[in-house]
Amino acid sequence: MDYHAFLADFPDTYLGVGPADAPRIALTFDDGPGAATPALLALLRDVRVKASFFCVGTAVARRAEVIAEIVRDGHDLGNHSFSHVDATTQSLEAFWHGDVVPATVQLERLAGRPVRLYRPPYGEISPGQVRRLGAAGHTVVGWSIDPGDWSEPDAPDHVRRVIDTVVAQAHPGAIVLLHDGDDGHVVRHGILEIVRGLVPRLRRAGFEFVGVGDLLRLRERANRR
Numbered sequence: 001m002d003y004h005a006f007l008a009d010f011p012d013t014y015l016g017v018g019p020a021d022a023p024r025i026a027l028t029f030d031d032g033p034g035a036a037t038p039a040l041l042a043l044l045r046d047v048r049v050k051a052s053f054f055c056v057g058t059a060v061a062r063r064a065e066v067i068a069e070i071v072r073d074g075h076d077l078g079n080h081s082f083s084h085v086d087a088t089t090q091s092l093e094a095f096w097h098g099d100v101v102p103a104t105v106q107l108e109r110l111a112g113r114p115v116r117l118y119r120p121p122y123g124e125i126s127p128g129q130v131r132r133l134g135a136a137g138h139t140v141v142g143w144s145i146d147p148g149d150w151s152e153p154d155a156p157d158h159v160r161r162v163i164d165t166v167v168a169q170a171h172p173g174a175i176v177l178l179h180d181g182d183d184g185h186v187v188r189h190g191i192l193e194i195v196r197g198l199v200p201r202l203r204r205a206g207f208e209f210v211g212v213g214d215l216l217r218l219r220e221r222a223n224r225r
């Protein structure tokens with residue numbers, strides 16, 4: 001997402017990477033909830049990993065009960081738009097009233113708490129849209145590692161390639177882009193194997209798993225000093 005250089009102009013609203021003072025890493029899961037999400041939540045409980053879920057309104061409508069489970073398990077919950085359209089094709093009003101607000105209202109009703117983390121579909125967003133989100137107290141969340149788990153999930157070495165990419169690029173404050181939502185009718189079962197293999201390797205490398213909300217609070221605290 002950092003290919004949008006203008007995001008550097010929004011240091012308070014945009015979070016593309018966390019503070020680098022300690023080996024923390026945030027696993028983020030986009031496009032859900034999907035058919036694989038309940039099993040992913042069980043796996044994360046098993047391995048005691050906190051993560052962040054950026055959910056899409058249309059997917060939430062199909063699996064509303066999963067949102068409460070995400071919250072109950074202590075994960076961070078974010079808005080990934082209502083309909084997963086490229087925001088830069090929308091007017092500011094359509095973006096705000098047709099996409100961000102409906103998804104926020106839906107998620108907050110199910111979660112029972114404010115949802116102020118927003119990740120734009122495809123990372124595409126305009127400066128005016130970032131300004132609007134910031135004015136309403138939202139944080140725009142990007143990523144610092146994209147292992148391409150969305151691409152060719154049926155390739156024979158897909159799981160190993162995704163895991164190796166994350167491990168090779170892992171850095172303190174990293175935000176890792178992963179996907180648990182269905183791709184059309186295709187269920188992303190591979191995400192389970194990816195997480196099962198990835199977590200012990202990152203742990204062995206000394207990383208602690210945090211939510212993006214934790215990274216945001218740590219950054220705000222550092223800025224106040």
Ligand SMILES: [Zn+2]
Nearest residue numbers: 030031121122
């Ligand atoms: Zn997405």
